[in-house]
Structure formats: structure tokens, C-alpha cells
Amino acid sequence: MVQLAIVSAVAGGLFGFFLTGKPFMQANLKPEETDFFNDNAIDGGQFLQLNRPVNILVMGMSVLPPDTQNAPEESKDLGYLPQINSFDGLSDVMLLIRFDPKTNQLNMLSIPRDTRTEIEGYGLRKINSANRLGGAYLSAKSVQNLLGNIDIHGYVRINVLGVGKLVDALGGVTVNVPKDLKYQDDSQHLYINLKAGEQHLDGDKALQLLRFRNDGRGDIGRIERQQLLMQALIQQALNPATLARSPIILGTIKENIDTNLTLDSLLTLVNFGVRTNRSDIKMLTLPGRVSNDREFDASYWLPDEEEIDEIITRYFN
Structure with missing residues (x-):
């Protein structure tokens, strides 16, 4: 009852902030793309109660000016490539989340960005290219095909700039950084310098943790760090004090989020997350292996079917 009261209060605040049915939607889906997701499956039943399992695809977007034809003028001629707030380009993070009221579990499957799979209409490619080729719909369709025709009911895309703002709005997150992380890329003004050990990260340092991949383990090492940060964000975001401030927090990152989910659907999923025991949250990684130098011209994550x-x-069944 306490959790429901909290979420009901959050709902009231959010309705005050966002009066449209899909307040975070930035992309225009075609009718057939809207039908593919069928996000109406999330709504129904008692107030904010999820009454059937739901699969949501979450993507983290790291977009540079060459990735889009609509790069802002101020991002050009800087002498380096800055991150821009866009949903074009490659998807750096791909995460399929299953909210299952039958088992009261929340399962998360990380899909390596280099996964070699069939992109409808384009052949075998890295799965992160699907978003650049056909947006959220083609990404979801590619994930569906990869995972044996699984239903996907909605998507959320968040630009990396929004992740940094979200962490700052939450007051930072406490993470046990597994090892010293140091990397420099002057072409993007990307400077990573994190020491090993438990520490409280602000938005900038959290992005350093997310973006580091120069440890010889490629996508898999990066996914492990993504999951560390995800666990910390869940812990921070779903506590009552943070939920009480969620309308303000979401207002700060509204322009950095694109989703086809309605406000009712989002609140229903949040309510399920609040009620889920942390021991019932399972984090998984798509099984497979890294290709060797003799197999392909590029490095791939080869899925184990x-x-x-x-x-x-x-x-997920």
C-alpha cells in the first residue's frame, strides 16, 4: 500500500508536468511500426497494475555530428566531435527488459552492440547499425528476429547526454569501479580517468564508466560496467525520496528521451519496479563469442543460438 501511495503521488505530479498521452515521444512512427510494438498491452486492469508480461527495448544513444544530417550549427567547426542530443546513429547500449507479474521478476538482457545478426532489408550486420538504418522500429525488429520472434511491446531511447543529466538529478550514484580506467580521445574530447574502488559518481564520471572500452575485453567488459551502473541507478531511482522528486527529474531530461510508451504505461512499469525485490532482478548477457581475425573483416559478437x-x-517465455 505504501508503494502504491508513492506511485499515485508521482502520477499526480507527472500528469501536472506532461498532459499529452506520449510526453517523451520524439520520433514519428509509421502506422505499421506502431502496430508492431502494441504498447496498449501494458495498459488495462486495475490502476497502475501490470497484468501480463511485457518486454521493453531500451537503447542508449551516443551520437556525433557525422551520424545525423540535422547536427546543430554550434556543433560544427569545433575542431573535435562533440556529443549531440539526437536519436540518429548507432545504439551504444541495447537492453531488453522483461517485466513479469506472473513471477514478480524483472529480467534484463544486454545485447552487445557488435552482435552479428540479420538486419531486415540490409543483410548481416552489427545490430547497433539497425537504429541508424531504420530507427527504433528496425532495432526492435532485429532484436525480435535475433531472439526467436519474441514480442516487444515498447521502446525507450535515451541520449547519452540525458544519462549524465539523470545521474546528476539523482544526486549521483555509488558504484564500485572494478579497476583503474584511463583513456584519452582528443577527437571527441573524451577523457576518462577513474580509480578503482567504491565511490560516488556524478554525471560526468558515470559517463566515463559507461563509455570506457579500452581494456582488451571490448563489448563484454563494457556491458559489465553498464550493468554495474544500471544496478546503482535502479537502487537510487526507486527509493521513495527519489520517486517523490521524479516529475522534476524527468522534466530535466525530457528532451533527451524518445519512447512510444504512454504516461500510463510508464507509470505502470515504474509501479512494478517499485514492488520488485532487488533479489528478483536478473541481469543477463546475450550468449556468444568474439569473432577471430580470420573470420571477418570486422570484429563481431557471434551469438550462440x-x-x-x-x-x-x-x-523471457
């Missing part, structure tokens, strides 16, 4: 079938059957 048999192990994928086992994970989907156990956690």
Missing part, C-alpha cells in the same frame, strides 16, 4: 534459446525459454 542454442544458449539464446535456453535463456529466452527460461527468462
Whole structure:
């Protein structure tokens, strides 16, 4: 009852902030793309109560000026490539989240950005290219095909600039950084310098943790750090004090989010998350292996179809 009261209060605040049905939607989906997602499956039943399992695709977008034809003028001729607030380009993070009221579990499957899979209409490519080629719909369609025709009911895309603002709005997050992380890329003004150990990260340092991948482990090392940050964000975001401030927090990152979910749907999923025990949150990584130098011209994550079938059957069926 306490959790429901909290979420009901949040709902009132959010309705005051956002009066449209899909307040965070930045992209215009075609009718057939809207039908593919069928986000109406989330609504229904008692107030804010999820009455069937739902799969949501979450993507983190790291976009540079060459990735889009609509780069702002102020991002050009700087002598380096800055991050811009856009949803074009490659998806740096891909995460399929299952909210399952039948088991009271929340399962998250990280999909490496270099996963080699069929992109409808374009052949075998890295899965992160699907967003650049066809937006959120083609990304979701590619994930569906990769995972054995699984239903995907909605998507959320968040630009990396919004992640930094979100962490700052939450007051930072406490993370145990697994090792010293140091990297420099002058072409993007990307400077990473984190020491190992438990520490409270602000938005800039959280982005350093997310973007580091120069440890010889490629996508898999990066996914492990993404999952560390995700756990910290969940812990911070779903506590009652933070939820009470959520209308203000979401207002600060509204322009950095694109989703086809309605406000009712978002609140229903938040309510489910609030009620979920942390021990019932499972984080998984798409099974596979890194390709070797003799197999392809580029490096890929090669999915293991048999192990994928086992994970989907156990956690997403």
C-alpha cells in the first residue's frame, strides 16, 4: 500500500508536468511500426497494475555530428566531435527488459552492440547499425528476429547526454569501479580517468564508466560496467525520496528521451519496479563469442543460438 501511495503521488505530479498521452515521444512512427510494438498491452486492469508480461527495448544513444544530417550549427567547426542530443546513429547500449507479474521478476538482457545478426532489408550486420538504418522500429525488429520472434511491446531511447543529466538529478550514484580506467580521445574530447574502488559518481564520471572500452575485453567488459551502473541507478531511482522528486527529474531530461510508451504505461512499469525485490532482478548477457581475425573483416559478437534459446525459454517465455 505504501508503494502504491508513492506511485499515485508521482502520477499526480507527472500528469501536472506532461498532459499529452506520449510526453517523451520524439520520433514519428509509421502506422505499421506502431502496430508492431502494441504498447496498449501494458495498459488495462486495475490502476497502475501490470497484468501480463511485457518486454521493453531500451537503447542508449551516443551520437556525433557525422551520424545525423540535422547536427546543430554550434556543433560544427569545433575542431573535435562533440556529443549531440539526437536519436540518429548507432545504439551504444541495447537492453531488453522483461517485466513479469506472473513471477514478480524483472529480467534484463544486454545485447552487445557488435552482435552479428540479420538486419531486415540490409543483410548481416552489427545490430547497433539497425537504429541508424531504420530507427527504433528496425532495432526492435532485429532484436525480435535475433531472439526467436519474441514480442516487444515498447521502446525507450535515451541520449547519452540525458544519462549524465539523470545521474546528476539523482544526486549521483555509488558504484564500485572494478579497476583503474584511463583513456584519452582528443577527437571527441573524451577523457576518462577513474580509480578503482567504491565511490560516488556524478554525471560526468558515470559517463566515463559507461563509455570506457579500452581494456582488451571490448563489448563484454563494457556491458559489465553498464550493468554495474544500471544496478546503482535502479537502487537510487526507486527509493521513495527519489520517486517523490521524479516529475522534476524527468522534466530535466525530457528532451533527451524518445519512447512510444504512454504516461500510463510508464507509470505502470515504474509501479512494478517499485514492488520488485532487488533479489528478483536478473541481469543477463546475450550468449556468444568474439569473432577471430580470420573470420571477418570486422570484429563481431557471434551469438550462440542454442544458449539464446535456453535463456529466452527460461527468462523471457
